[in-house]
Amino acid sequence: MVLLVVAGLGWWNSQIAPVSNDSATKVVVIPKGEGISAVAERLYSQGLIKSALAFKIYAKLNNLNGKIQAGSFKLSPSMSLKDVSDALTKGTDDVWVTLVEGWRVEEMVARLNGELGMSSNSGNWKNAEFLKLAKEGYMFPDTYLFPKDATAEFVASTMQNTFEKRYNDDLKSKIKKQGLTETEGVILASLVEREGRSDKVRTEVASILLKRFNIGMKLDVDATVQYAKDTQALKAGQLDKFWKPILRSDYTEIISPYNTYLNNGLPPAPICNPSLASLQAVADANPNTPYLYYYHDPKGNSYYSRTLEEHNENVANHR
Numbered sequence: 001m002v003l004l005v006v007a008g009l010g011w012w013n014s015q016i017a018p019v020s021n022d023s024a025t026k027v028v029v030i031p032k033g034e035g036i037s038a039v040a041e042r043l044y045s046q047g048l049i050k051s052a053l054a055f056k057i058y059a060k061l062n063n064l065n066g067k068i069q070a071g072s073f074k075l076s077p078s079m080s081l082k083d084v085s086d087a088l089t090k091g092t093d094d095v096w097v098t099l100v101e102g103w104r105v106e107e108m109v110a111r112l113n114g115e116l117g118m119s120s121n122s123g124n125w126k127n128a129e130f131l132k133l134a135k136e137g138y139m140f141p142d143t144y145l146f147p148k149d150a151t152a153e154f155v156a157s158t159m160q161n162t163f164e165k166r167y168n169d170d171l172k173s174k175i176k177k178q179g180l181t182e183t184e185g186v187i188l189a190s191l192v193e194r195e196g197r198s199d200k201v202r203t204e205v206a207s208i209l210l211k212r213f214n215i216g217m218k219l220d221v222d223a224t225v226q227y228a229k230d231t232q233a234l235k236a237g238q239l240d241k242f243w244k245p246i247l248r249s250d251y252t253e254i255i256s257p258y259n260t261y262l263n264n265g266l267p268p269a270p271i272c273n274p275s276l277a278s279l280q281a282v283a284d285a286n287p288n289t290p291y292l293y294y295y296h297d298p299k300g301n302s303y304y305s306r307t308l309e310e311h312n313e314n315v316a317n318h319r
Helices: 002-016 038-045 052-061 081-090 107-121 127-133 152-166 169-177 182-193 197-217 222-235 276-285 307-316
Strands: 026-030 069-075 095-097 143-147 293-296 302-305
Touching: 002 052, 002 081, 026 095, 026 127, 052 169, 069 081, 069 152, 081 107, 127 152, 127 182, 143 152, 169 182, 169 276, 182 197, 182 222, 182 276, 197 293, 197 302, 293 307, 302 307
Parallel strands: none
Antiparallel strands: 026 069, 069 095, 095 143, 293 302
16 A cells, blocks of 8 residues: 555656756647646647646646636746646636627727726727727627737737638629629628528528619618617717617618618628628528518517518518
């Protein structure tokens, strides 16, 4: 028994010691939600710990589950297992920020302010600077890993560069075949993003809106009225929440080039930042769809109709 204990302690002490004397650092990225086992394998595969099993035992003994942060860390093989664990639980070099599809740039900067401003202890993040640099519709919604001290210029350019990579030549070519310019494709995708919540619905909505656009019919998109109303309230300092339900009177009383109930054609610019799925929906839209109208009931079910009479029936029967 004594020999077993001595052997066990010898193994344990050897496994928690540094891998080597090499002090060169490596950047390790821990994704959001990654568990202890996956973290252990990641560290072991990069030569930063001697044993994934020892790391898992150490994490269990020290109650590290849920304490390891997501982000990037600078670690070296010269760090002991305790040093590595402390680094993973006491602060990242970068911060994960999730920016949701369908958000306006103002909503995005609010999230950035909450994540980066709080992490850097700088209080109010660079709101005005970001809004000046941000281009509505072209700030790709995704989960990003930003440095804690990231500038507004770095964040804005990263998001725009990501958009340019995703809105690739193949997508642009398909959208041009729809008779749209690249810019019109993004504008229509922003409408589709706010009006559809699944790939199938997005494609149906894109098809109907493209058909309306081609025949010169008003697009009649509620989200454009919401955008216009919110923008007016934002300028007046009276906005407490984006994308609130609109009133019947808003269709005619919200005077704006973005109100597609009052103006023919597309709005002058995107109303939000669309996802890749919405851009793809525009590229895959069928302008020869038999439908001219769509309706989403309170439960999220979608109904399509060929005539206004059929549409009104759908609305009346599925409120």
